[in-house]
Every structure is written in structure tokens, then in C-alpha cells.
Amino acid sequence: MNPLKLFGTGRREQSRDTVGAQRHTVISGEVDVSHGPILYLENVTVSFDGFKALNELTLYIDDGELRCIIGPNGAGKTTMMDVITGKTRPDSGTAFFGQTMDLTRMSEYEIASVGIGRKFQKPTVFPRHTVFENLELAMRADKRVWPSLWGRLDGQQRDRITEVLETVMLTGQQALRAAELSHGQKQWLEIGMLLMQDPRVLLVDEPIAGMTHQETERTAELLTGLAGSRSVVVVEHDMAFVRSIARKVTVLHEGHVLAEGNMDEVQNHPAVIEVYLGG
């Protein structure tokens, strides 16, 4: 399987040079990654009733990198994704997509349409829609109201859905309602929806929960294949899985970065050992 083919045409690479000439999104203009990072979180603090879920968190994700984020329960991993996707507004600090796009001032749908896709910790698909329709809804397209009323799927779009159905191994289930899928299949469907969005950054929260060993391996293959042309941020508790895909690992603890480096560096870091084994 050639992972680069997952996104079909490679139109994205082209539009990066021609500065959004062909693209039509709510926010015009391409993400500016000329300085390396694609995501900039700086001194982000989020508090819930005085409790700081994120505490002066500073984190950069490079364009094209695969980053694993680990940390104990309640470390703020999901909250970090909430900040990036506009679900939660930080009390202080900044979040930028590329050099120019201030995520804290954009709404959820704008953030999605400029190319940040997200898979939730709890698989969330549209239960009453078929698997096919779930992918169709997620597909990168003009998502405004009137075009949705008149629009019809063209052949190319159908092919794209068929392709992703194969990638996520749901070809046989395409006419089933998503509610009828097993937990693992729902995870895959959500990954499929992420692929359909053709995002620049994929935020993946605990992707392998409920998956068999084989499915886990396939997920690892998929995510590592995507990195390079996209940036992938994976939150996962399963250390074996993280080890199998990780290049760079960030450890979050109590809302800020505890350690960063490759897997071995991180695992031998005294503060990390302290948090995971001590206390």
C-alpha cells in the first residue's frame, strides 16, 4: 500500500506553491510553514473553575512530522486538542496554524476547513448515516449551505470514497448504518472520515482503543505512512504502540511539557520516571 496515494491526487502539494490559487475555503490563503513548524502553541493556559488543565503549555509541531503525545490521565492531552480545534478557548497564550492563522480567533468549522482534522477520543461518527454517507459528509468539498443543497457526487468523488472504504477495510459495510458497526470499525470509520477531509494536520486522540492486534498494526502503518506529507499528532496510552510509531515523543504532565525527545530519551528521563512510577 502506498500511503501517499491515500490522498489521491496530490493536489495539495501543487496548491502550496500556487498560494491557494485553486482552493476554495472559507479562509483564503495557504498555511505558511516557511519557518518549519505548522502548529505553534505558546504559553497556553486553560483553567476550569480554577483548575489548570493546561498550564503555560508551549509546544511546536513541525510540518510533516509524526508526534506522539503521552502522559497520565488528566494531563491535558485532550484539552490541548480542544484548544487547537477551537472547541476550548485558552485563558491566555497563543495558538497559531502556520505563521499567520490565529486559531484562537477562528471557529471550529473554519479551523477544520483550513486543514486541521481531528479524531476524537470517544469514537464519534454519525450513527444514523450509512458508512458511505459518513465518508461523503466528511469529504473535502464546498461545505456551505447552498452548494450542499444543489451538489451531487461526481465520479471522481465516488472513486475517492471507494478508495478510502478500501483503506479502512469497510467496503463490505458501506451500506450499513454506522451505529451497527463494532467499536473497532467505528474507530476505522472515523479514521476514514479524517482521510476524506484531506487535512494538513491530523490530531488523533487514542486511535487504537478497542482494536485487535492486527488492526493496531494497520493503524500504525497508516499513520506513519501519512507523516511526511501531513503532520500527525497522536495521543496514546499504549506504550508498545507509541514505541512502534514514534519518532519524537512529548510527555505532558499537569498541563505542561515534562519531557521531549525520542522514546528512549523520554523513558529514561528522571522526571518522567518519577511521574509514571513514583508519587
Next chain:
Amino acid sequence: MPSKGLLLRILEHDTGGKIFLSLLAVVAVLVSVLNLAVPEGSPLHVSTYTVTLLGKYLCYALLAVALDLVWGYCGILSLGHAAFFALGGYCMGMYLMRQVGDRGVYGNPDLPDFMVFLNWTELPWYWFGFDQFWFTMLMVMLVPGVLALVFGWLAFRSRVTGVYLSIITQALTFALMLAFFRNEMGFGGNNGLTDFKELLGFNLQNDVTRVGLFLISALTLAVAYFVARYVVNSKLGRVVVAVRDAEDRARFIGYKVESFKLWIFVFSAMLAGLAGALYVPQVGIINPSEFSPLNSIELVVWVAVGGCGTLYGAVLGALLVNFAKTYFTGALPEVWLFALGTLFVVVTLFLPHGLVGLLKRRRKKATLNEAPT
């Protein structure tokens, strides 16, 4: 014929819709013929009273379809939808008042009787234009549409959902009712608008006019059904259902949820306005009681009884409940409200998908039993 192909394509997987539309066509033709062509003495004759009653039910059915679009498909439980119906009705009422001309009790060619009675000397500005039929029809859709737009924009933008939204829609219709009760509003106070004479020159008391209105109601219902079905079959329709089932997910894949809610809400309000406009010339009156919160709640019961989220279920529910209502209010007027309440409780407890859901379950069971083992 391409248009026929389109209509069939819209109904492609809609068995319920096909049955409903066929029945509607048959009943519309049959009732008209039995009223106009069969002499009054004959046992087969359908009285004009019945024709008008049926016409009224069809308006309710259209209103129910409108509610089903926002409630069944988008999950917005509006408890104020009768307000849009009443506004459409008032627009039509204003036109019918202007049509009366100098044949009112006071014989004033410009002012409706109630204004003369209030010693008003000129027509308020918002009554201008309602002597024109085309303007009226425009307003019938625009007035409810604009109200829905403003209200929906405020509510959806601040992400008011669920019970809170239901409560403020209820407050909306209640506020309108109080406003329309006031004489100074210029809509006839608690008497409303009535004593209509003619519509586009047709005498409203004539049998032919009555049958005409009934047929137009049937036709409008059918057309509205097709349009509504097209909408729910479109990608927009799928997004709307997605918003109902997992609003956040829809946001995070790039849909501006508020806009979709607003679109379907406004579209629904316009359909409701149209239903109200067809209703008024048939019942001959529109007054503030049409804004009564209870009306909106009854409407919800119709849709719940029929089964929401199918469109034809809403039609079925509106027809059945209103037949029952006509029967009960004639035979045992004091029990109607209790019957309605009981119906709602029974349906919510035992028939979460309404009568349509029950029928579907039966059919599934039957096919399962038939299947060879």
C-alpha cells in the same frame, strides 16, 4: 418528460410518500367530484362543510411537514411553530380585508371596519401593499421567514439548544399572541380579521370557491412534500441529520452548523406561513388565539403520533389527530384535552417512532416470519 423523471427520482426510496401522494390525489379528485357533480340529496354527496374541513386538515398537514423538517430532521423542537402559521394567516387575512372594500358595515373603501370603529382615519403603513395578491403571497412567506431568520440567528449563534430553545420558541409565540391581542397593533385585536367576502374576485361562500381552495391546499401540500423530500435527500439534508445526531462532529469536519440550522428553520417557517395563508380563507377568520402556545404543542403531538423524521408520518399524524379532535369536540368536548394529553404520553412511552414506526416494525416482523428458515 424530464420533469416526471425528476419527481420519480425524488420519491425513489419513499414508499410512504408514494402511498400518501397517490391517496391524496384520489381523495382530492373524488371529494371534488362528489361535491360538485353529485346532487345534494344523494347519499354519495359530500357536503361543502366536509370539503372545507378536509381543506383545513390539509393545511395542518402542511404545517406538520414544516415542523417535521426542523424537529424530526434537525432535532430542533420548536414549540412556537404555530406562530409562523398564524403570521402567514394574518398576511392573507389582511389581503382578504382589503378585498372587502366598501362593502363593510361602515362602507369605508380604504379602512377595514375595525379601524373605523377605533376612529382611525388612515391605513397604517404596514397595511400598504396588501391590496395586491402577489405582494400578499410574497409576505406570506417573507414575514414568517424573516422572523425565523432573526430569531434563529440569535438563538443558534449563541448555541441555545434543547429545552432552552423550546422554551424561548414558546415564549416567542406567547409574546406575539399578547401583542396581537392589543387593538393598537392594528390587526383587529382579539376579534382578529374576519367577515371576508372574496379572494381574487371569487366569492368565498361559493361551493366552487371552496372546492377550489381545497384543491389548491392539496396541490400545495403535494408540491411542498416534493420540495421537502428533495431537501432531506440532498447533501444539505444529510448534514442537517448529522447536526441532529452529532452536532460537534459536524462542526469539526467543517460545517458551519448554525447556518444549516438557520436555513432549515427559515425554510420550515415559510412553509408554515404558506399553510396559514391557505387556512384562513377556508375557516374565514384569523385571530390571536392562533398564536396560543397550546396550538404549537398540539402540533408537536400530531408529528409525534404520526412519527417524526419521515415527512409522511407528520401528515398521517396531523390528519388522524385532527379527525379525532373533530369527533371528540363534537361528541365529548370536555374530554378532548385529556385525550390529547393521554395520546402524547402513550406515544412517547410506547411508540417512540409514532404510528409509522409501528407499521414499519410490523412489516419487518412479517417479512422475518415469511422468510424460510
